[in-house]
Amino acid sequence: MEFPFDINQLFSERISVLDHNLVASRQSKERPDLVANIVTVVDELGRASARAQQLPAPITSASKLQSQKHQVYLMKDRESSRGSGIVVGFLKVGYKKLFLLDRNGAHVEAEPLCVLDFYVAETLQRHGYGLELFKFMLQHQNVEPELMAYDRPSTKLLAFLAKHYSLIQSVPQVNNFVAFEGFFHKRTVAQLRRVKKPDGEIKPYSSMEREVVRQEQRSLPWPFAPPQSPQRSVSSLSPNAGSSPSRAPPCVTHSSFPRDNREHSPQSPLIDCCRTRRSKLVRVTKRLVMDESGQRVESLSVWISRLIFVSTFQLCSSLSRSQLGFN
Ligand code: ACO
Numbered sequence: 001m002e003f004p005f006d007i008n009q010l011f012s013e014r015i016s017v018l019d020h021n022l023v024a025s026r027q028s029k030e031r032p033d034l035v036a037n038i039v040t041v042v043d044e045l046g047r048a049s050a051r052a053q054q055l056p057a058p059i060t061s062a063s064k065l066q067s068q069k070h071q072v073y074l075m076k077d078r079e080s081s082r083g084s085g086i087v088v089g090f091l092k093v094g095y096k097k098l099f100l101l102d103r104n105g106a107h108v109e110a111e112p113l114c115v116l117d118f119y120v121a122e123t124l125q126r127h128g129y130g131l132e133l134f135k136f137m138l139q140h141q142n143v144e145p146e147l148m149a150y151d152r153p154s155t156k157l158l159a160f161l162a163k164h165y166s167l168i169q170s171v172p173q174v175n176n177f178v179a180f181e182g183f184f185h186k187r188t189v190a191q192l193r194r195v196k197k198p199d200g201e202i203k204p205y206s207s208m209e210r211e212v213v214r215q216e217q218r219s220l221p222w223p224f225a226p227p228q229s230p231q232r233s234v235s236s237l238s239p240n241a242g243s244s245p246s247r248a249p250p251c252v253t254h255s256s257f258p259r260d261n262r263e264h265s266p267q268s269p270l271i272d273c274c275r276t277r278r279s280k281l282v283r284v285t286k287r288l289v290m291d292e293s294g295q296r297v298e299s300l301s302v303w304i305s306r307l308i309f310v311s312t313f314q315l316c317s318s319l320s321r322s323q324l325g326f327n
Contacts, residue, residue: 002086006085022042048121070094092118093137113141118130118133145180149183
């Protein structure tokens with residue numbers, strides 16, 4: 001990936017390690033303009049990775065990196081782009097507290113290092129760069145690949161792990177993290193705490209950015225549905241299917257479902273009136289319930305106003321029907 005600035009000036013090493021400070025060298029620590037360029041690079045890499053995995057939104061960005069205790073290994077190629085260097089790819093890892101099922105189906109609590117995001121530029125894939133990045137990370141973190149967990153690995157990552165590390169046999173989980181056989185074999189009892197709570201009290205899905213991103217974008221039935229985005233589904237993963245954009249599921253648009261189009265509804269004026277009221281309600285409710293908890297509260301407010309919208313719509317609809325003498 002080329003950028004309109006000197007990559008070699010930003011990143012002195014072939015593989016740089018970035019954390020919440022977004023500092024890749026002593027030089028960039030003292031130069032805010034260089035930090036701004038690092039932000040541009042991380043954001044662009046995050047977007048490219050999301051596109052490659054058909055995620056509805058990036059799970060890696062400079063602002064996310066600044067607020068989380070994750071580490072990004074960023075690889076460059078010094079010689080390319082007439083000596084300015086190009087970015088080859090990145091690997092993001094971080095510790096996550098997970099509730100996992102061991103081989104006997106018992107819940108255990110562990111906090112392994114997880115692979116959270118991994119991307120090599122399309123034209124450079126299958127040239128060994130991913131392996132070089134991964135090996136560097138393993139050495140830097142002093143960890144073995146089977147002791148790590150993998151956040152919803154793509155088919156390409158599963159093929160990569162199978163090829164380079166013979167990681168094939170995974171232990172089924174109820175969340176989207178993948179742990180391989182060795183994860184439970186090689187870990188000491190102290191590293192795997194058995195969870196004594198009854199099963200019903202265990203939250204089955206460990207929190208992860210991928211799932212949060214998906215839930216935020218999850219589409220709803222008409223009249224609440226935003227346009228659908230293509231999403232990668234775990235159940236659709238097959239060992240031979242790549243996750244290249246050409247294999248993306250078709251994007252469903254409203255135009256393919258004319259009956260669902262709000263503009264063609266026979267009750268458009270009524271809906272418009274309700275929609276205006278709903279927008280007002282969204283603004284008012286947001287103001288009422290907004291606090292530091294951020295987006296979760298925002299979506300709660302949207303839901304409340306949607307409920308009010310439905311009630312208003314039903315009321316208006318029954319009123320107009322009775323005015324027309326249908327009842
Ligand atoms: N289809 C199937 N397997 C692939 C593909 C592909 N298109 N690309 C790489 N692989 C696997 C294969 O095992 C391949 O070996 P092979 O060529 O003999 O079949 C091996 O990876 C190649 O190893 P490297 O060259 O070292 O890996 P690469 O530089 O391609 O990096 C990576 C691997 C990061 C998975 C890269 O393919 C990529 O960016 N893919 C798109 C984004 C993605 O899926 N990222 C993982 C997201 S899931 C997560 O981060 C938890």
